[in-house]
Amino acid sequence: xxxxxxxxxxxxxxxxxxxxxxxxxxxxxxxxxxxxxxxxxxxxxxxxxxxxxxxxxxxxxxxxxxxxxxxxxxxxxxxxxxxxxxxxxxxxxxxxxxxxxxxxxxxxxxxxxxxxxxxxxxxxxxxxxxxxxxxxxxxxxxxxxxxxxxxxxxxxxxxxxxxxxxxxxxxxxxxxxxxxxxxxxxxxxxxxxxxxx
Numbered sequence: 001x002x003x004x005x006x007x008x009x010x011x012x013x014x015x016x017x018x019x020x021x022x023x024x025x026x027x028x029x030x031x032x033x034x035x036x037x038x039x040x041x042x043x044x045x046x047x048x049x050x051x052x053x054x055x056x057x058x059x060x061x062x063x064x065x066x067x068x069x070x071x072x073x074x075x076x077x078x079x080x081x082x083x084x085x086x087x088x089x090x091x092x093x094x095x096x097x098x099x100x101x102x103x104x105x106x107x108x109x110x111x112x113x114x115x116x117x118x119x120x121x122x123x124x125x126x127x128x129x130x131x132x133x134x135x136x137x138x139x140x141x142x143x144x145x146x147x148x149x150x151x152x153x154x155x156x157x158x159x160x161x162x163x164x165x166x167x168x169x170x171x172x173x174x175x176x177x178x179x180x181x182x183x184x185x186x187x188x189x190x191x192x193x194x195x196x197x
Contacts, residue, residue: 080178
């Protein structure tokens with residue numbers, strides 16, 4: 001029985017994938033126990049600016065490095081929730097923290113373009129990065145972000161994760177969270193935003 005010429009490259013690819021999987025598995029076993037606890041997420045205590053109000057309840061001034069207004073998920077318009085999920089992580093409700101389809105798509109796109117043009121961060125991975133990691137673009141940081149995403153998904157519901165994202169994400173002008181951004185950019189509460197806004 002002769003061996004086909006195409007069997008050798010196929011065997012090589014299989015061996016490389018198997019070796020890579022073993023290395024990643026070993027790294028995960030070593031790193032996972034050293035990941036931070038999720039206390040900062042389960043007991044969310046964001047920085048709230050000092051707000052000064054007039055006697056009739058009008059906001060006079062706001063002082064602090066972060067502008068923020070914490071809202072629960074039920075206070076966020078459904079259209080905004082749908083827009084966030086559609087723009088940031090369309091398979092948010094289907095994956096366990098890492099979207100393998102998105103990772104494959106981004107890897108192919110980046111390989112074809114010869115550089116990093118697309119990311120594959122899910123909403124959960126962005127929560128992990130915003131609370132626990134730096135924004136440095138290294139494989140180690142990305143690997144830790146993925147492990148933290150798995151840990152977050154195993155401890156929190158999708159609604160809790162989305163609520164953390166909505167209240168923590170930086171949106172410019174010192175605005176952290178969509179409620180603060182609504183006030184800064186449109187001068188109105190989140191619930192009063194129009195669909196276009």
